[in-house]
Every structure is written in C-alpha cells, then in structure tokens.
Amino acid sequence: MGLFIAQLLTGLANAAALFLVASGLSLIFGVTRIVNFAHGSFYMLGAFIGYSLMQVLPGAVGFWSSILLAGLAVGFIGVIVELLVLRPVYKAPELFQLVATFGVILVIQDLALMIWGAEDVLGPRAPGLKGVIRIMDEPVPKFDLALIAITPFVLFALWYLISKTRVGVLVRAATQDREMVGALGVNQSWLFTGVFFLGAALAGLGGAIQLPKGGADLLMDFNILASIFVVVVIGGMGSLPGAYIAAVLISVLNVFGVAYIPQSTLVLMFVVMAVVLTVRPYGLLGREEVAGEHGQVGEPEQPIKPAGRSARILVLVFLIALACLPFVAEPFFTILATDVIVFCLFAASLHFILGLGGLVSFGHAAYFGGGAYVAALLVNYADAPMELAFLMAPIGAGLLAAIIGWLCLRLSGVYFAMLTLALAQLVWSLVFQWDEFTGGDDGLVDIWPPDYLSDTTVYFYFTMVVGIGGIILLRHMAHTPFGYALRASRDSVRQAEATGIHTKRIQWLAFSVAGALAGLAGALFVFSKGSVFPVELEIAKSFDGLIVVFLGGVKTLSGGVVGAAALTLVQDYITRFEYWRLALGLLIIVVVIIAPKGIVGSFRALFENRLGSAGDKPTGGTQ
Amino acid sequence: MLKLSEINSHYGKAHILNNLSFCVGPGEVVSLLGRNGAGKTTTVKSIMQLVRPSSGDVDFEGQSLVRSAPHQVAKLGIGYVPEERRIFTDLTILENLEVGKQPARKGIAPWNQQRLFDIFPNLSERRNNRGKALSGGEQQMLSIARTLMGNPRLLLLDEPSEGIAPVIVEQMVTTILKLKEEGLSVLLSEQNLHFARLVADRAVIIESGEKKFDGTFDELEANTEIRDAYLSV
Structure with a gap:
C-alpha cells in the first residue's frame, strides 16, 4: 500500500512539467492554428537556461526565481520566433508553418550545443527541499510534494x-x-x-521546474514531443483541465508501468491514448472540431492538370540524364542518387494523402520503416528471397496503414494528425523495445539483394525503375476517378458525399495505398543499405517527409518529389559542417519565408506572373 | 463620409467588382441592392479590407483605407456585421459583447451592455447563454450589438434580413431607424427591397460588380426598367 501511494505521488509530480508544456502547446495551437513542433525545444531551453541561472543565483530564492526567469526568458525567445519566423508566413497554406517551426528546432539544437555543450547536465536539487518524507514507510522526495502542490495553482491561474x-x-x-x-x-x-509568449513561457517553466528530477540534455526536445502531443489529444484540444487530467493519467501510469511491466514503458502511453480516443474521439474534455469553423485559410485550391507535352519531354530528358549518371560520375553519386529516389518515393506517397487527400499524417515513417522491417524480418527469419520480401513490404506496410488509417480516420484535422503520430510512435516503440524479435536498437543487419542486383550501379537502375515507377503510379492515380474522388473529399466532404462518394472509404483507401508505396520505398531502402534500425520509424523521419512535401509545395503534384530531392542533396552537402543543423534550420526558415507556396508553387507563381504581366495588364496598380 | 472610387476587386481570378464608385454621407442610410452574386458582400468586405481591392480607393473621413488591416479599419470607426453573423458560439452573449468592445469615440454616446440590452431585450434575458444556444434572429441581434460595442460611426450591415423571421425583420427596421436617430451612418447590403425602402434614404444597385443605379427610392420607383432588370422583386 505504501509503495502504491509513493508511486502515485511520483506520477503526480512527474505530471507537473508535462502539464505545463502541454498546456502551452494547446494554447498556441488553439489561437494560431500552428502545430508548434518547436515546443519541445522551448522546453529544453527552459531547462538549460534554468540550470545556468541556478549556478549564479544562490539559495531557495535563487532557485525558484531561476525557474520563473527561465520561463520569462523562453517566453521572449518564443516572441522572437513568432515575430521573425512565423509572422511572415501566417497567410501560407494551413500547416505550412510547421515547417518553419521544424527549422527552429534545428537552429535551437545547435545553439544549445554551442552554449551548453554536448554533455548532459545534472539539475541541482531544490534548496530546502532536498530530503524525503516518509509516507507509510516509503520515502517520497519533498520536491515531489512541492510540485504536486504547485501544479493545481498553475492550472487555476491559467483557467482564470x-x-x-x-x-x-x-x-x-x-x-x-x-x-x-x-x-x-x-x-x-x-x-x-x-x-506565443505565454505558451513558450509555460514550456520554459516546465523545463526549468523538472531540473531537480531530470536535468537537461540535448535530446529533451524530441523526447517530450510525442508525450505532449498525446497529453493534448487525450485531454482534448484546447482544454486546460483536460490537459492536466491527461498529464496525471499518463505520468501515473508510466510510473506503474516502469514498476510492473518495464518492457512496455514506451508503448503504454499510446495504448492509453488509443483507448481514450476510441471511447471519446475528441479527448476527455475536448469538443468536436467543426469543419470549416475557422474559416478558409490561404488561397482556394487550384485544380491540378496532367503534365503537358513539354513537361513530359522535360521529365523524359531528365530521366535519361539520370540514367547516364553511373557512366559519368563517381560511384558515390550513384549511391546518393539511389538515396534521393528512395526518399522521393517516400515523399511522393506522403504528398499523395497530404496534398491530394488533405490528410496530414504526422507518422508516415511508420510505413516506410514498416516496409523496411517487413522485408528485413522476412529475410532474417524466413530466409526469404529478395523478390518475396519486395512483394511483402508494400503489402505489410499497406496493411499497417489500413489499420492505423481505420483508427485515425474517425477523426479529422489536427486530431487525425496527432493520432497518426502517436500510433506511429507505438510502432516505433514496439520495434525498439521488442529486442528478441526486431533486434531493438541494434536493428537488423546483413540484408542484401541477390548477386545479380548487388552491384551499386545495377541496384541504382533497379531503384530507378521501381521508385520512379511508384512515383508515376501515384501521379497517375491523381488523374483517375479515384484521384478525383479523393480531391473532392478533401475540398468538401458534404458535397462529395452528396454526389455519392463514400469519402471515408476513399480516404482510407488512399491512406493504405500511400502506406504501401512508402513501404515499397522502405524495401528499396533496406536492400540498398543492407540494414535497418528503429531510427527509420522515428518522429524525425516522419517530420523529414512533412518538411519536404511542404517545402516542395503541397499544392503542386511534383512538390513532394522536388522537395525530397532538394533536401537530400542539400543535406548531403551541409552535414559535412560542424553546425550543420543551424545552417539547415536557417535555410529552411528562409525558404519558408521567401517561398510560402513551396519551391514548385513559388516558381510557378513567378512564371505565371511573368506571363501575366506580358499579356493583359491588371488594371490600375495600388500594389 | 465613406467614398468608394473606382474599386476593382478579385477573388482568385474572378473579377468581382468593376470600377465601383459610390458614397455614404454622414447620418445617411444607404442601401446596396442587387441579386445574389452581384458583388454586395465583396463590396462590404472590400471596405473592411477583408478583401483587398486590386485598384481604386476607399476613403473614410478623409483617410484612405486601402492597405490598412481590417482591425485598423474597425478602429477608425467602421463597424462590420457579416452576412453569416459569425458570432462566437462558444462564448456567452456578454463575452461576445466584450470582444467587440472598443474605447469611446468623440461625438458618439458610448455603447455599453445596458444601452444595448434596452434595444435588444431578448439578449438581456439570455446574457449568460452561449452563442450556439441562440436562434438565428437572436444571433443576428447579437452580431449587431457586438459591433456597436466598438462605437462605430459607420455601420456595414451585410444582408441582415437573410433567413430571418418577418417579425424579427420588423424589429430590425425599428432598430436601424433608432441607430439612424443616434446619428450613425449605415451601409445596408440587401436583396429585400421592401425592407431596404423602410430604412434607407438612398439606393445603390449593383449587378456583376458594376453600379447600375444610384438615387432615391422614389426615383427607383419611377424607373421600372432598372427595377425589373436588376432586382428580383
């Protein structure tokens, strides 16, 4: 009984930081409709700044004022981010801003590395609250009790x-x-x-207040991201009391999970979420999102056209040039080009559901990594030939997408996005923690293609045929009745339903198809690298996909592919530098600001403007 | 007071307003008439700068509104009551009014909850109800009351009678006349000629974003050609 209560209290104490950070995320999203990926970075900054302040400010007063000052400081950093990065892109298509916040993550990661170094920092213990209190013979840290007492006041102040x-x-x-x-x-x-100030300050407070329990390190930003998304979704978007209940629920269950079923810790949170959302699709205290309630953001959709004659010729010429690559360039470039094509297929499959379907999946890596793992597991355990593995990878990933899609499609908008992220994390944590079967962190190695494909040049051609074939298939589907129905479901669910389209079924099918093709990309990947690790299923991989689709241009068919190619090439070059994250982050932010329609979209706009001004001049000219 | 000069507005590639010019004088109630899709809402939004005119000028009391943000336009003293009412359904009536609140303005008896409840007694009874619990007519009243909280000099009413019970429309006539007595100028976009005639001093008729008529209702009465061509009476 004593142990039970002690664990309950630990859980409640852990909920403090989680609640603070999650409530900030929820507030920012509620008002600005920005999914702030950089929220974990604010949390990390709060921890580091708090730590530095605590080195200077002495005693209990110093400790607590350090926490408050860290919150304020992060609040101001949030304001800087809002003014410099987000304000220029509010008018961009919905969710485009998340690319900018991703750039912010990279920048903050490197800045933190520069300032505080790569070593983990151990948080100082709270002066005056260092000991433990015995409750029914179990030691409970005094600081935990302080956290438990403080959180309701914060909740009340925010609620007020x-x-x-x-x-x-x-x-x-x-x-x-x-x-x-x-x-x-x-x-x-x-x-x-x-x-933004308030939201960022709350994240900073959360980071600083957990210092005595957790310290600070450079992985904090991504580590908390999935948890706070889960808390916000379980609690109900925009509900502060809901966020508090969810934070407590998750934290307490986590403590018990560690104690009784340690191998399930990562999975537990997502299982809870899946259960809650099955019973209450909009979270414990959330309310239903009404479509179109927030008004049209950005410009109306432009219809897309099949490629014209000249575009087809251009692509053909480009492909022929690409095919000549192994003859003219070093083997390194052939490998790079293979990587690029694999990533392009992954991005194109995400673009298919995101651009054409309007379904923002935050967890697309699950299908890419899923396909890769299906292939690798088959080779590893069943000694399957590559051909079979290649057949099963898209089928497996497609099935996975069908299951996840079935669960997620009952929701829409950001709930949908968050649920896809959480379920993708579930897949990741399964792979990561199921050592005996998946190899866990050590991954699966020695997965090579048969001899006739083992040469890099030959495998490059194989990748070209399969990968570009997949991309063309996706593109073709956009112009079939299935593609029309998918776009109709995106633009107006009601009208689409009224014309007899079963929108959910169409979206489900599209989601599964996209998953299957991502799985195909995963299979191409695993046989080109010879191995696969859980990192291919991580949030970061999903975000990479989102970034390139948005950077390339959501509203243009070729956006995903162009974005993927551009990012892979830039990344290959830029990662040679020490602070490449900083550079890449800044580059992403700059592209976001100067090309809010994405690379392809902005080029097209530029091209059309030239054409327009040469032809009929717009009347007058106040601009 | 308000002067539109040669306004052109586009929505995407569609050309909605075509060299539209008209004005509203101080204390005047002008009715902007036209069929569905004639460009009435776009005109109102172009004044508010919710739609940015591609050329032409909107002048309000000597100040150009073009290039201002909507909130700046509102701050200058233009109150906007949108066609869809757009009340905040999750907020109570009192909270809705709070959102509209702006500092008092010279020469206008400042609006407050009490004065508004005198005009809209229905709202008073339900002041702590959420917006979503209101009927269409009540929502329309709330939308007008909310805008009045900003103490505007000029009120833009976009199709206030649309989808509202005749009894409420009658009530609205009284309300608008009362506001006119207070010295408020009103631009009333309408399809309902009978309603417009009861409150407005002058009519401006547009069709396909072009002005077809500008004059008094007596003149309009005499000109059956215009009436038959551009209004669905």
Missing part, C-alpha cells in the same frame, strides 16, 4: 486567465474565428504574439 479576463475572452474568440476578431478592431498580431 482564459475564462475570466478580457484577454482570455479574446483568446477564446480568436480560437473560433480570428478574422472576425480582427474585423471587430482587435489587432490579432499582438494577440498571437501574446499567446
């Missing part, structure tokens, strides 16, 4: 701010219809900045 003050009223109004709030004379820009 949101429900009872004018600022809170404006924030809630903006969550629902920000354009109307503007038309009533409220400067939304400052409202956004204010909310």
Whole structure:
C-alpha cells in the first residue's frame, strides 16, 4: 500500500512539467492554428537556461526565481520566433508553418550545443527541499510534494486567465474565428504574439521546474514531443483541465508501468491514448472540431492538370540524364542518387494523402520503416528471397496503414494528425523495445539483394525503375476517378458525399495505398543499405517527409518529389559542417519565408506572373 | 463620409467588382441592392479590407483605407456585421459583447451592455447563454450589438434580413431607424427591397460588380426598367 501511494505521488509530480508544456502547446495551437513542433525545444531551453541561472543565483530564492526567469526568458525567445519566423508566413497554406517551426528546432539544437555543450547536465536539487518524507514507510522526495502542490495553482491561474479576463475572452474568440476578431478592431498580431509568449513561457517553466528530477540534455526536445502531443489529444484540444487530467493519467501510469511491466514503458502511453480516443474521439474534455469553423485559410485550391507535352519531354530528358549518371560520375553519386529516389518515393506517397487527400499524417515513417522491417524480418527469419520480401513490404506496410488509417480516420484535422503520430510512435516503440524479435536498437543487419542486383550501379537502375515507377503510379492515380474522388473529399466532404462518394472509404483507401508505396520505398531502402534500425520509424523521419512535401509545395503534384530531392542533396552537402543543423534550420526558415507556396508553387507563381504581366495588364496598380 | 472610387476587386481570378464608385454621407442610410452574386458582400468586405481591392480607393473621413488591416479599419470607426453573423458560439452573449468592445469615440454616446440590452431585450434575458444556444434572429441581434460595442460611426450591415423571421425583420427596421436617430451612418447590403425602402434614404444597385443605379427610392420607383432588370422583386 505504501509503495502504491509513493508511486502515485511520483506520477503526480512527474505530471507537473508535462502539464505545463502541454498546456502551452494547446494554447498556441488553439489561437494560431500552428502545430508548434518547436515546443519541445522551448522546453529544453527552459531547462538549460534554468540550470545556468541556478549556478549564479544562490539559495531557495535563487532557485525558484531561476525557474520563473527561465520561463520569462523562453517566453521572449518564443516572441522572437513568432515575430521573425512565423509572422511572415501566417497567410501560407494551413500547416505550412510547421515547417518553419521544424527549422527552429534545428537552429535551437545547435545553439544549445554551442552554449551548453554536448554533455548532459545534472539539475541541482531544490534548496530546502532536498530530503524525503516518509509516507507509510516509503520515502517520497519533498520536491515531489512541492510540485504536486504547485501544479493545481498553475492550472487555476491559467483557467482564470482564459475564462475570466478580457484577454482570455479574446483568446477564446480568436480560437473560433480570428478574422472576425480582427474585423471587430482587435489587432490579432499582438494577440498571437501574446499567446506565443505565454505558451513558450509555460514550456520554459516546465523545463526549468523538472531540473531537480531530470536535468537537461540535448535530446529533451524530441523526447517530450510525442508525450505532449498525446497529453493534448487525450485531454482534448484546447482544454486546460483536460490537459492536466491527461498529464496525471499518463505520468501515473508510466510510473506503474516502469514498476510492473518495464518492457512496455514506451508503448503504454499510446495504448492509453488509443483507448481514450476510441471511447471519446475528441479527448476527455475536448469538443468536436467543426469543419470549416475557422474559416478558409490561404488561397482556394487550384485544380491540378496532367503534365503537358513539354513537361513530359522535360521529365523524359531528365530521366535519361539520370540514367547516364553511373557512366559519368563517381560511384558515390550513384549511391546518393539511389538515396534521393528512395526518399522521393517516400515523399511522393506522403504528398499523395497530404496534398491530394488533405490528410496530414504526422507518422508516415511508420510505413516506410514498416516496409523496411517487413522485408528485413522476412529475410532474417524466413530466409526469404529478395523478390518475396519486395512483394511483402508494400503489402505489410499497406496493411499497417489500413489499420492505423481505420483508427485515425474517425477523426479529422489536427486530431487525425496527432493520432497518426502517436500510433506511429507505438510502432516505433514496439520495434525498439521488442529486442528478441526486431533486434531493438541494434536493428537488423546483413540484408542484401541477390548477386545479380548487388552491384551499386545495377541496384541504382533497379531503384530507378521501381521508385520512379511508384512515383508515376501515384501521379497517375491523381488523374483517375479515384484521384478525383479523393480531391473532392478533401475540398468538401458534404458535397462529395452528396454526389455519392463514400469519402471515408476513399480516404482510407488512399491512406493504405500511400502506406504501401512508402513501404515499397522502405524495401528499396533496406536492400540498398543492407540494414535497418528503429531510427527509420522515428518522429524525425516522419517530420523529414512533412518538411519536404511542404517545402516542395503541397499544392503542386511534383512538390513532394522536388522537395525530397532538394533536401537530400542539400543535406548531403551541409552535414559535412560542424553546425550543420543551424545552417539547415536557417535555410529552411528562409525558404519558408521567401517561398510560402513551396519551391514548385513559388516558381510557378513567378512564371505565371511573368506571363501575366506580358499579356493583359491588371488594371490600375495600388500594389 | 465613406467614398468608394473606382474599386476593382478579385477573388482568385474572378473579377468581382468593376470600377465601383459610390458614397455614404454622414447620418445617411444607404442601401446596396442587387441579386445574389452581384458583388454586395465583396463590396462590404472590400471596405473592411477583408478583401483587398486590386485598384481604386476607399476613403473614410478623409483617410484612405486601402492597405490598412481590417482591425485598423474597425478602429477608425467602421463597424462590420457579416452576412453569416459569425458570432462566437462558444462564448456567452456578454463575452461576445466584450470582444467587440472598443474605447469611446468623440461625438458618439458610448455603447455599453445596458444601452444595448434596452434595444435588444431578448439578449438581456439570455446574457449568460452561449452563442450556439441562440436562434438565428437572436444571433443576428447579437452580431449587431457586438459591433456597436466598438462605437462605430459607420455601420456595414451585410444582408441582415437573410433567413430571418418577418417579425424579427420588423424589429430590425425599428432598430436601424433608432441607430439612424443616434446619428450613425449605415451601409445596408440587401436583396429585400421592401425592407431596404423602410430604412434607407438612398439606393445603390449593383449587378456583376458594376453600379447600375444610384438615387432615391422614389426615383427607383419611377424607373421600372432598372427595377425589373436588376432586382428580383
């Protein structure tokens, strides 16, 4: 009994930081509709800044003021990010901003590395709260009790701010219809900045307050990301009490999980979420997202056209040039080109559901890695020939996507996105923790193609045929009735349903097809590298996919492929430098700001503008 | 007071407003009439800068609105009541009014909850109800009341009678006349000629974004050609 209570208290204490960070994420999303991937980075900065302040400020007063100051400092960093990075791209297509926040993650990672070094930092213990109190003979750290006591006050203060003050009223109004709030004379820009300040400050506070329990390290940013997404989704988007309950639920279960079923710790959280969302699709205290409630963001969709004659010829010429590559360049470039094609297929499959289907999947790596693992496991355990593995990889990944898609498609918008992320994490944690079967962190090695394909040049041609074939297949599907139905379901569910399209079924099918082709890319990948590790299933891999699709241009068919090629080539070059994350992050941010329609979209706009101004001149000219 | 000069507005590639010019004088109620799709809503949005005109100028009390943000336009004293009402359904009536609140303006008796509840007694009874619990007519009243909280000099009413019970429309006539007495100028976009005639001093008729008529209702009455061609009476 004593142990039970002690564990319960530990769980409650762990919930403090989780709640602070998650409530910040929820606030920012509610008002700005930005999914702030950089929220984990704010949390990490809070921890590091808090640590540095605690070195200088002495005693209990110093300790607690360090935490508050760290929160304030991170709040101001949030404001800088909002003003410099996000404000220029609010008008961009929905969710485009998350690419910018991804750039911010990279920049902050390297800045933290520069300032605090690569070593993990052990957090100082709280002065005056160093000992333990015995509760039913079990030791409970005093600091834990302090955290348990503080959190409800924070919750109350936030609740008061949101429900009872004018600022809170404006924030809630903006969550629902920000354009109307503007038309009533409220400067939304400052409202956004204010909310960003508050959200970032909460993340910073969370980072600093957990120092005595967890310290600070450079992996904190990604490590907390999945948990806070899960907390926000379980609690219900935009509900602060919901976030608190969810944070407690997750933390307490986690403590018990570690104690009783240690091999399940990573999986547990996602199982809880899956159960909650099955019973309550919009979280414990959330409300249903009504489609179109937030008004049209960005410009209306442009219909896409099949490639014209000249475009086809251009692509053909390019492919012929690509095919000549092994004859003119060093083997290194052939390998690089193989990587590029694999990544392009992965990106194209994500683009298929994201651009054409409007289904934002945050967990697309699950199918890429899934396909890779299916192939690798077959070779490893069944000694299957490569041909069979290649057949099974897309089937396996497609099935996985069908299962995940079936669960997720009951939701829409950001709930859908978060659930795909969480379930992808579930797949990752299964692979990661099931050592005996998947090799865990050591991965599966020695997965090579048969002799006739083992030469890099030959495998390059094989990749070209399969990979580009897959891309062309996806492109072709966009122009079939299936593709029309998919786009109709994206643009207007109601009208599509009224014309007899079973939108959910179409989306489910598209999701599965995209998963299968991502799995195919995974198979190409595993046989080109000879091995596969859990990293291929990680959030970072899913984010890579999102980044290239958005950077390339969501609204253009070739966006994903162009973005993937551009990023792989740039990354290959840039990673030779010490602080390449900083450089790449800045580059991404710059591209986001100057080309909000993506690379392809912006080039097209430029091209059309030239054409337009040469032809009929627009009347007048106030611009 | 408000002067539109040669406004052109586009939505994507569609050309919606075509060299549209008209004005609203101080204390005047002008009705913008036209069929569905004639460009009434786009006109109102172009004044608010929710749609950015590609050329032409919108002048309000000597100040050009073009290039201003919508919230700046509102701050100058233009109140916007959108066609879809767009009340905040998760907020109570009182909270909705709070969002619209702006500092008092010279020469206007400042609006507050009490004065608004005198005009819209239905809202008073339900002040702590959420927006989603209101009927269409009540939502329309709330939308107008919310905008009045900003103490505007000019009110843009976009099709306020659309989808509203006749009884409520009658009530709205009284309301608009009352606001006119207060010295408020109103631009009323409408399809309902009978309603417009009861409150407005002057009519501007547009079709395909072009002005077809600008004059008093008596003149419009006499000109059956215009009436038959551009209004569905």
